[in-house]
Amino acid sequence: MPQRGDTNYDKLHKLRPFLERISHNFQKALNPNECMAVDESMIKFKGRSSIKQYLPRKPTKRGYKVWVLADKSGYAWTLDIYTGKNDNAVKKKLGERVVKDFSENIKGKDHRVHFDNYFSSPDLLRDLKENKIHACGTVNPSRKSLPMLKSDKEMKRDDYDWATSNTGLSVMKWKDKRSVHLLSNFHDPTQRTEVTRKKKDGNEMKVSCHIALSDYNTNVNCVDKFDQLKGVYETDRKSRKWWHRTFWYFIDATVVNALEMKLPKMTLKDFRREIARDLVTPALVALRGKKRSLSSHLRFNKKKPNVPKSVRLESSSHQPERPTRRSCAACSSKKQQIRTDWMCSVCKVPLCLGKRKTCFQDYHAS
Template sequence: MNNEMHSFTKESGPRNIPVDACSPFDVFSCLFPQEFVSNITEQTNLYALQKFGDPQKFKKTNEEEMKAFLGINIFMGIKRLPSIKDYWSSNEEIRDNYISSIMPRNRFMWMLGNIHLNDNYKQPKKGEPGYDKLYKLRPLLDKLQYTYNFYYDADEHQSVDESMIKFKGRSSLRQYMPQKPIKRGYKIWVRANKSGYIAEFQIYTGKVDSAEKHLGTRVVKDLTKNIAGEYHKVYFDNYFTSMNLMNDLKNSKIHGCGIVRKDRKGLPKDLKRDKEMNRGDADWRITKTGIVSMKTMDKRGIYFLSNFHDPEKANSVQRKMKDGTIIEVSCPDLVRDYNENMGHVDKADMLKSLYEIDRKSKRWWLRIFWHFIDVTIVNAFVLFRKRCDCQSLELKEFRVAVARGLIGMHRCEKRRRRNDDYDLSHKKFKRQVPNETRQTESKHMPMYGTSVRCGFCSTNRTSSHKMALYSV
């Protein structure tokens, strides 16, 4: 029995990217535009003014310094040290000469402590109209959601899944999911394509008054409303899948497929039991509206729903038995397509985690801010490789190019102001000599200690008495 099938004909991939955007930094700037850097700079200066009161008590930042600050954080995701302060360490074996030449440590820490995205004084309080739990991040979320969709047409195959941002601090948004690799943090619903490009996202802010019914259905419909009517193929797991969702997607001209829990409402009750099936067997039913309910037998029975697959089509695949032998078993096209396309969000998470900005903070929203900086870099990486057909470029090289582009103008400006061509990596730091070297070289270096009164010169009786003992 054949299910009705419509072909996906829309063009997909990068779009609207300027012709002269030919470098990694240019493509990143499309998704994270200069106007938003200006907004962060303005809000950071405003927050500092509200915090210190007097503009004479702090030095205002500017757009070039803000971009250099972001670039330094991107570099820190590649060049990891145990502590932030280690990048400016006086110990030359630990210090990073490049990062320490861009910005003084105290200035970097000031930027880290005062960066802001939205005006606190305009934030509606709880219970007032317009109250938003994500108010501090709203400008960033709105801007990125727009640019992600504007510069990339969604591919035919999409997957919807949840992603987690690690956070163990105090926040009403924090979720606890003991079965996930990241057990505590912020939950984000994500729609991504095969290359790992994140097209849509939605941060879960928790229940408002009572537990929301049909949350999974609502999430999938929200994340796919921009691709309705184009017959994209969307895959999701059993948290989202239901008979009502499949019908709603079919009416919206979206192909949907997913694993479903066997106790979901609307599933047929007359499918074969596990003991009546062998590995590779499949049993299915189809509704009048074209929704396929299928049970396949692998190590156990697995249930699927689809609104576009033909349940009769199948291919053979290889499976490994307990004794190590490999056998050929039948696999329906529905199952094969699901296995091939369900992991797109996991791929996006993997790319983001390779060189992520793992910046801890007590301020709840900063974790989300750095997360989306990493996501933007990964999206720009996918855009650049598809647009320039440069599959050999690695993510690390791309991140270095983006960070270098952010830092470039600020570093050149520092050189111009100093009117000197020497390498800034030779900036002088207070020298520290290990004890091993101190005590073996012919010229002993002084040992730095605490600032105390000299025992020989002091008139204090206790100090003089101690030095007398030492001299015995």
């Protein structure tokens, strides 16, 4: 590891090869959805570390901050851990640089990227538009280069104001209970839609707003969906070593991303069970000659046994043995009962074996 002060010094030196490899695989494995979002995620850590951050508005307030670019399904396409200031130098326009770095591999593909006011600025959206990337986000009205719009005192609920630039940017202001400022490089500020709001008495009413705001509210929660899926069955292991938390965070992220690619679709719990079973299958099959039985790891139906493919197709450990005479699991049916003297020693499933019967071979071939 390079010494502190060296040009190649990296606070994530221990994990850097792992992080680069896994981030490359995330981008290689799946083409992202058209709608994407950039936001912050947190790795919980309460110990002492120079890269630990404090974000009071996040559910996890203390830990490592991770920049995430995720698509609408919750697939985390790009992740990067924030390591803080280098040599105590103040980093200007940090949010802009994060979005620009993340959007390098989606240039010219007309993706729609959404983010909050920490990242957005007129310069950023102008640069993204030149690279054929649609972008939309809330914006702080005190940002430079923004035009003056109506003040809050001049506006009532459901009122709006907007302005456009000669570079194709639109600035919109909508008054609800509070004022909302939006910045977009592809929305038409004159297009309107309706949203539902509640009155003080609890009744609902329809109010009109910019279509850009409705689009933003629908697609900005991509990273939140990723965090939600990752946190349901999170690998929560306490450790004094700073890199343990980071390592397990990316392992959980890998499981969530793999779930989005899984066909047919299944629940996250069943998918994690399937991963665990596939990982321990070689060891389970190797126990065939010992007293320990596989029956506790296999799920049986009332009619026919159901052995997972990971067990059924594992290596050549499956050998025939003679138990009591039972109905064949492959060719026997209610109309025609076919009994056999043979059973698989690993799967514990009765199967026909003979010159004219190939149930044993067929059952372990597909």
